[in-house]
Amino acid sequence: MHDHRNCHRPATARGSAGTRKGALLLVLLVAQLMVILDITAVNIALPSLAADLELTGSAISWTITSYSLVFGSLLLLGGRAADLLGRRRxxxxxxxxxxxxxxxxATAGSAEALFAARAGQGLGAAMLSPAALAIIMGAFEGAARARALAAWSAVGGAGAAVxxxxxxxxxxxxxxxxxxxVNLPVAAALAVGARVVVPADxxxxxxxxxxxxxxxxxxxSLASIVVAITQAEAAGWASARTLVAGLGGVAGLAxxxxxxxxxxxxxxRIERLADRAAGGGLVLMIAAAGSIFGLFLLSSLYLQNALGMGPLATGLAFVPLALAVGAGAHVAGHVVGRHGVRGPLAAAFLVAAAGxxxxxxxxxxxxxxxxxxxGMLVAGAGLGVAVVAVSIAILTGARDGEAGMMSGITTTGHEIGGTIGIAALSAVAAAGGAVAGPGTAAGIALAFVAAAIIAIVAGVVALFVLPPARHFVPRLQAPGAMPVH
Incomplete structure (x- = not known):
């Protein structure tokens, strides 16, 4: 006689596995959100932080730079270490x-202690972030991977607004x-959850x-480039210090x-960048991240310095942007699985340019x-699609044992791109008027024009550089099954 109980076991097993993977993704997303929040939440607090620790002039910017410098420059190492030393470890x-x-x-009593502690946060983030992304790559496949990466990218984009x-x-x-x-209780809960749901190495x-x-x-080399970009506005883009650091960093990368x-x-593995999806995706990640970080910065400057909104009101004003980015990321997770990355990315950048x-x-x-x-809603939706699509483009080229490496490339492009976008668009705003006081709106408006041009160029690059859907979609559904194009 047929045992009907056997019919239900595969479904039950699938349900249990799905629940476990959902819990795994939640832990990894919350960890990434914590990392992202410590980049953007500080921007709002800079005035009170500077007054408390008596920071003045360019020293204030090191509150952010000391974190982004270490984080951005160590991501490649952190990604490869995840492959070799263990992703969970x-x-x-x-x-x-x-x-x-x-x-x-949180307990820093001086500027020096603050900057050193922020650098320590950057080091921890450079180990945590690519490892988490590599764990996602190992745990999900095909369409499920695309949806998981969409959620990851939504946290990266919407999390900045949050x-x-x-x-x-x-x-x-x-x-x-x-x-x-506030990181302390969150991190404690994450540590407990990770030991339960993250697969052992x-x-x-x-x-x-x-x-x-x-x-x-x-x-x-990456640190030299980050220093050149972040200090260019104060030292001058054509100054010897900026040129030596920037060109030295580029020569070092060569x-x-x-x-x-x-x-x-x-x-x-440099040859991985010859893959049109990975190499082209890296370039477009820099453009997408630069655009979205620039959007946050310019909008915040306009709301606070031109319209006179306070910290809480400014934060609430960014909620629709977070929702728009999240919606765009959700759409991208479904669209890319059916239509590849070329068309969706080109369209996404054009939508961002319209915003x-x-x-x-x-x-x-x-x-x-x-x-x-x-404009915030339109640009946010377009950039939400763009960040997801470029992430999937880069990571789809990962081979066995290289998920950490490709995750390191993805997160490096995101952080370096964000740093470039903030520095470049701030410089345009300052040249076009100001970022505070009279002329604020004129300078910020000019910077938004520059951001629109960048998005249009990125859309054109996507059309000519990325592989067509007929080559890309099979690789997404069965990684490693297709040759490099």
Whole structure:
């Protein structure tokens, strides 16, 4: 006689596996959200933080730079370490370091202590973030992977806007230290959850293949570029300091590429970037991240410096942007699985350009609902699609044992792109008028025009560089089954 109970076991097993994977994704997304929040929440708190610790002039910017410099320059190493030392080990180690550094930041009594603690947060984030993304790559396949990556990218985009809200609320009801102190209970819950749902590392750590020479060269080169970009506005884009740091960093990356091609176990397999999806995706990630971080910055400057909105009101004004980015990311997770990345990315960048064009009409006596909200929603939706699509494009090229490496490339492009976007668009705003006081709206409007042009160029690049859907979609559904195009 047929046992009907057997019919239900596969479905029950699938349901249990699905629940476990849902819990796994939740833990990884909350961890990434914590990392993202500590980038953008600080922006709102800078005035009160600077007054408390008596920071002045360019020293204030190091509150952000000390974090982004270490985070952005160590992501390649963090990604490769996840492959060789274990993704779960790197995730938990990075989480622990990030938590301890958050405590040190919350209790900092001087500028020096604050900057050192923020650098520690950056190091922890550089270990945690690519490891988490690599865990997603290993746990999900095909359409489920596309949806998981969409959720990851939504956290990266919408989380930045949420960070502005969180920073505004905490600064208003408590003080700037609470922004970092709130990480402690969240991280404790994540550590417990991760030990339950993140798969244990199957192999022992492999230190011999970590490519120390490449790691030092890549880290120093990326750090030099980040320093050049973040300090360019104060020192001058054509100053000797900016040019030496920037060109030195570029030369260092060229030397790194040459070294990696001759290394048996490289930090980064340069030939992966010859893949049109991975190499083209990296370029477009820089454009997408630069655009979305620039959108946050310019909108925040306009709301606070031109319209005179306070921290809490500014944070609340960003809620629609977070929802728009999240909606765009959700749409992208479904569209890319059917239509590839070329068409959706080109369309997404053109939608973003339309939103930036609407925002370019901001005026000194403007209104949030009339002058900011429409463009914010349109640009946010377009960039939400773009960030997801470029992430999927890069990560689909990952081979066995290289998910951490490709995750490192993805997150490096995101952080370096965001740094470039903030610096470049701030410079345009300053050149076109000002970022505070009279002329604020004129300068910010010009910067939005520049952002629209960047988005249009990125859309054209997507059409000519990325692979067509007939080549890309089979690779997404069955990674490694198709040749490189």
């Amino acid at each position: 790197m995730f938990l180690t990075g989480l622990g370091l990030f938590t301890l550094s958050s405590l040190a930041t 960070g502005v809200l969180v920073g505004g609320v905490l600064t208003e009801v408590a003080d700037w230290r609470s922004i970092f102190a 199957a192999s022992t750590p492999r230190w011999r293949g970590l490519d120390a020479r490449g790691a030092v060269l890549a880290t120093a 030397a790194f590429a040459a070294l990696e091609r001759r290394t048996a176990a490289p930090l980064l 930036m064009t609407l925002l370019a009409h901001v005026a000194e006596d403007g209104d949030y609902v009339r002058d900011v909200l429409p």
